[in-house]
Amino acid sequence: MMAAIEKAKILVEALPYIKKFYGKTIVIKYGGHAMTNQELKQAVMTDVVLMKYVGMNPVVVHGGGPEINTLLERLGKESSFIQGLRVTDRETMEVVEMVLVGKVNKEIVSLLHQQGGKAVGLSGKDGLLIEAQKKYLTPLNEEYDETKEVLEMGFVGEVARINPEIIETVVEKGYIPVVAPVGVGRDHESYNINADYVAASIAVALKADKLILLSDVEGIYGHFGDPSTLLSSVRLEEIPKLISCGVISGGMIPKVQCCQQAIQGGVSTAHILDGRTPHSILLEIFTDQGIGTMVQQ
């Protein structure tokens, strides 16, 4: 009985947070370790369903995890990479789309139903949700030279425009939308787009309150590799300096830029959370101190 009373108290402590986010839209980029570990996967799904039931509007955008590689390998398809991005020919793009839309997306939808939620999977083609354009890379480490050609990446795209109507349609009827980051170009081709950026763009289009990027790091460290220096909050204006002085570096740069883009587009706060911690989303939402690093105006 004592234990039960303790539990009741914890529920009660959640009340201020439930009130705070009631009716708010929260876009979650789901990826990394939390997509491959079974236990973490369950934890994320229950977190999302719980958010829905207590009155928030979670929107899930997912990456592809290692499953794309697995299928490409099985098909004997080799990929080259430029600046960390896979050069994506038409055949690769087909594989990417099949895995993202036909496998990963549907698995998430199914898991959400198992947790008692109602979910609908969407690709960027559904209702023309994600209009894409080809992404051009300029060679790194070189001065800008307009006579140089941009690098050919194939069907790697960027968000040209989000048409959020289909998301709004399903949210209004109580569904959790689950979005695969495949866009469609004016040329009617499919484009593979970085899921973080898709999440940020959707958050802006939906006037979301919060963007959460689930990643495999704890957040931004003040001193590289030292967990005790985790920055719990970073302001927009500090970002350029933090990049220039190397505090934000490597793969963290695009993540922070996603957050920046979301905040500039009107999202209140953006968060880089450690997806390896179970229920990290709930911890962010239901505690005052939050976890990970928050980016805000």
Add this chain to the structure above:
Amino acid sequence: MMAAIEKAKILVEALPYIKKFYGKTIVIKYGGHAMTNQELKQAVMTDVVLMKYVGMNPVVVHGGGPEINTLLERLGKESSFIQGLRVTDRETMEVVEMVLVGKVNKEIVSLLHQQGGKAVGLSGKDGLLIEAQKKYLTPLNEEYDETKEVLEMGFVGEVARINPEIIETVVEKGYIPVVAPVGVGRDHESYNINADYVAASIAVALKADKLILLSDVEGIYGHFGDPSTLLSSVRLEEIPKLISCGVISGGMIPKVQCCQQAIQGGVSTAHILDGRTPHSILLEIFTDQGIGTMVQQ
């Protein structure tokens, strides 16, 4: 951090119960010790607001507690009692109404707002919510004798009819209705009605899923006075036998009859809970075993 993760898990464990009662109406009779102890009062209010936020529709019906006596005493007004009911002349009825509607009801409304809810206090006169009729008592311990007069109780009433429209109106807009058990007769007089019966009648009129009677007992004991014999569940059909064999006796009889009336009117379950336990409502809703005694079909 570990503590935080533990908390998150507890929230997650609440999910199946949240789903179970999502959109359901739960009528709570609030009275007894839980109305006088400050800490318990806070606990009940947070419970009710939490229920609202996680998608249930709580409706609070309250009694008057000792405040009626206090004011009557201060006014030098003495009361006589018949069969435990106060003989209520017009002057007493005025005091009862002022205390219930103008003090107790508003205090509850205000406490719910302090906890972050939106509440509206209603008396049975508002929107003609509770139509009353005079209650007639027949003398006890005597053979029925139709030449005998019934006992004159003054403005003690029973529910003649519930018009739930005003409750539905405010619930639809997100308010928690708080109801004072004062009815209005065809003679336009105010009547004091037992709050348990008002709660049961309202539960039936609203097609509620659950009726909760907060009281100052743990529930029904199989053996008088022995907490280890608490009956966690009683079926409608067992009630007559339990009364005739004395297991249900004294003040427990009308409480059980209220539950009976609710169940017969279509409410799924009715509960007699110990209001002296903090968060007893949450414990009932968010645990499998529940607490107190449940009456069901």
Add this chain to the structure above:
Amino acid sequence: MMAAIEKAKILVEALPYIKKFYGKTIVIKYGGHAMTNQELKQAVMTDVVLMKYVGMNPVVVHGGGPEINTLLERLGKESSFIQGLRVTDRETMEVVEMVLVGKVNKEIVSLLHQQGGKAVGLSGKDGLLIEAQKKYLTPLNEEYDETKEVLEMGFVGEVARINPEIIETVVEKGYIPVVAPVGVGRDHESYNINADYVAASIAVALKADKLILLSDVEGIYGHFGDPSTLLSSVRLEEIPKLISCGVISGGMIPKVQCCQQAIQGGVSTAHILDGRTPHSILLEIFTDQGIGTMVQQ
């Protein structure tokens, strides 16, 4: 038959006024003699119900009449007054609230139902309708001296903010809202607020068309005490002069200031009517010349 035809003609003459106020909100401060005389009381209630049926949206704000004094006296509670306002300690405030909310308000609700209307009584606590703040009086007849302390009035308050949502909710469903002038402070305390000011503030918040203050005077006289000099209309810009020259004086000053505040907040016209005349509200609304004194831009 002739009489009947005469009556029909009178109904027909009402048509232009019905059209004029169709769908308009009219806030009525109900107080004074019209609250104590049985016949006048009935007349006001039928007026209000009639207004509702012919398509207007009346909102009633009431004062407390002599009933507060009666109960305070019976409780042996003495009050001191400063500048005509009762110094209100916590105990007094409790009595005030019980009488206003638990007695006067419910009586009005009940009378409106007897006349065939649907009414809901509201205190300023319901839906946080009236947020209050403490009212500070500065000593009169003295030069301003900031070292002097303000006068301590206890729980006498002013309107800090009106949240009209609960009124709109019930009006939309056909109810007549009846408001008791008790506000709630940020300190969660109850405050007694002058009903005229509450009515004016609610009229502004509801974007009402008309504010009617039922009082025990005929209106403003051009020459003190001479009914033949009743001013039927006063413009905002004239008020300062009328006060400075003493035409508006004494208890009429705050009433006129209420009207002023309403007009400045967007209410079209404000009226000081003689509540001692039966059906004075109808006379104001259904005749060209109106009665009493009208304040307008």
Add this chain to the structure above:
Amino acid sequence: MMAAIEKAKILVEALPYIKKFYGKTIVIKYGGHAMTNQELKQAVMTDVVLMKYVGMNPVVVHGGGPEINTLLERLGKESSFIQGLRVTDRETMEVVEMVLVGKVNKEIVSLLHQQGGKAVGLSGKDGLLIEAQKKYLTPLNEEYDETKEVLEMGFVGEVARINPEIIETVVEKGYIPVVAPVGVGRDHESYNINADYVAASIAVALKADKLILLSDVEGIYGHFGDPSTLLSSVRLEEIPKLISCGVISGGMIPKVQCCQQAIQGGVSTAHILDGRTPHSILLEIFTDQGIGTMVQQ
């Protein structure tokens, strides 16, 4: 002032009747003297607009008055009559339709606007409101002989079916519908239909509460020609006897049959009123005794 107070009292006396018919549909057949006398015309129009403003839903069905004859005469068109009905060839039907729809109907619409109402004129062709079928007369005063031919009346029709959707559409938006009794047959021809029967059929289709036939008689007299024997109420079951004993005779028979048809179709009461009395509709609605003769179940 005394006069004004008297007027206010009369308005107040109207309240119970306003309540009684609030939201109810009342179909009025407008014809006879009340269509030709300017003063009576104005009185009917104000009555109808007043009904609309106090919450009733009046629907006006009108006849053609003498205007059809006037135009036929001017065109040198002679008509023959059988059993009081005009034999209507195509050319006559064109004139009938032009006068009813293009003149009488629009005049009524315009008068209602002048009185402050919003009105829409409808012919039976609009929205296929009145589907008609040819009316066949059998020769009178003869034993039925099936070898005999029915009488050819041309484009005289009966109601085959009412499609009330267009009336409901405009009523919902606050318009008063004004209906010309021209129907359209399966053969796409226009048919002239008796306005009393159209009114009765529309009353049934709209589930109206009341059917009012404005005529040029006071009602049904118990003794022919003796106004002191006016029957204020007649029950359905009495009608056959009243006809067979000659109390109901001549032109009163079809009027009473219309009432009968309406009552049998679910209309609560049907009334034959004297359109020569100004405001007879209001007198019927706003007095207990009513005027004219009422037919009921």
Add this chain to the structure above:
Amino acid sequence: MMAAIEKAKILVEALPYIKKFYGKTIVIKYGGHAMTNQELKQAVMTDVVLMKYVGMNPVVVHGGGPEINTLLERLGKESSFIQGLRVTDRETMEVVEMVLVGKVNKEIVSLLHQQGGKAVGLSGKDGLLIEAQKKYLTPLNEEYDETKEVLEMGFVGEVARINPEIIETVVEKGYIPVVAPVGVGRDHESYNINADYVAASIAVALKADKLILLSDVEGIYGHFGDPSTLLSSVRLEEIPKLISCGVISGGMIPKVQCCQQAIQGGVSTAHILDGRTPHSILLEIFTDQGIGTMVQQ
């Protein structure tokens, strides 16, 4: 089968045009030859019903054709004309209104029903759709002289104001509105208004996408009388020059001015089509090149 496949292809070719005008309002002035020739009449009606079914919102405004003259002649009523406009005394106006509203309008409504549409006929009096004012002509070919009187035309009017609510009401419920160009003045008199101008004014009030004037010419010719010089498109800015150089002359001037007024009021395109070509409306809407002359910004 081949023929069927050809037909299917033609339907498919219509798709881009259906998409283009989906949900758009198109006001059609219906007059001239297309109103008198039975086959053309049928063709226009099917065109309008088809437009409705494929998602457009057609609104029909009609003229009177030769039927007004016919009835005036039969009544022996002679008319004088000034500047091509009939001097319209009260008696003439009555005839005009009866023919337009009671004959022509209802015939169109009936034909639309025969084609499977749902239609409602409206005069400018219904819902006060067309508020009119007297039209004053100044003598032609004279220098302006303010001492000269304007020419008295009787009940010839102009549009003072369009109240489109009644059109919107019926369109929303799936009806095709059919409007007779009779307006009502502040003096409550009926006014005859040129149907082209009524159509243009209604197009502006409804924020229509397209105004179509069905006439008895092919459009504007670059060289008078030479069909090979048909101008398929004219811009607003070119109109003054085209008038001054005589390309637009005679009866074409007011038609072009109507178009001009519509375009200036926000209508996207206005068209002068040859109503003598069957299905000219469909040809305009469902082909790229369109037919007739289009006026645009």
Add this chain to the structure above:
Amino acid sequence: MMAAIEKAKILVEALPYIKKFYGKTIVIKYGGHAMTNQELKQAVMTDVVLMKYVGMNPVVVHGGGPEINTLLERLGKESSFIQGLRVTDRETMEVVEMVLVGKVNKEIVSLLHQQGGKAVGLSGKDGLLIEAQKKYLTPLNEEYDETKEVLEMGFVGEVARINPEIIETVVEKGYIPVVAPVGVGRDHESYNINADYVAASIAVALKADKLILLSDVEGIYGHFGDPSTLLSSVRLEEIPKLISCGVISGGMIPKVQCCQQAIQGGVSTAHILDGRTPHSILLEIFTDQGIGTMVQQ
């Protein structure tokens, strides 16, 4: 111009069919040759978009075509077949789902957008649209022997239940739903289900008016192989006889059973059309004789 007029006439001839199916739901099983031939594919897509624009509610259910085989082959995965059904192990099921949901479905969605429609792709997992159960085959050509085991087919399923809410949600907002025939079992596994049966079940759940099965045959021939004996219509009651006498045989049997199931579930007509004929859907809908074989009550 003549050609244009001809085209207009053809559009006009489509009107009766547009009216007939206005607002009706039509479920189309899209498969076979029409999925592989580019021209036919375009034709089907335009047909579907056209249906949507002219007011029908088309729902597309697609099969997988040869693409599943292609990917299985490339992965070196061999399949065994029993009674024509692929034995589907988990790995095969994954490939099936990826191809159906991630490739074929999205391609159709994209093509519909290219034709100007708005489409949303759905798998049976989205909104739990298709609940599946394992399909058990009993050995053929043997007497029933309950001691024999059923044949193990792996993840081949049947429809257990359709939850059409998600389809209704998107249709209401103007989207064309495109459904991949993958169901989800109580065991949370994916099941491959025959698309014809999915289409039939969805047609029943949506109370569709028409089920269209696009196939690679002309319909049912009275004499095998003789196109001149095509049966244009077959009644439910004839089916058993047609099967027993061999007129319906082989692969046509399950198609006819699908139709039967749809009709028994309340669908008005079911059609087996030749998908190799361009625009066969339009030919069925927009001609009286239709094409292919129709099954009806």
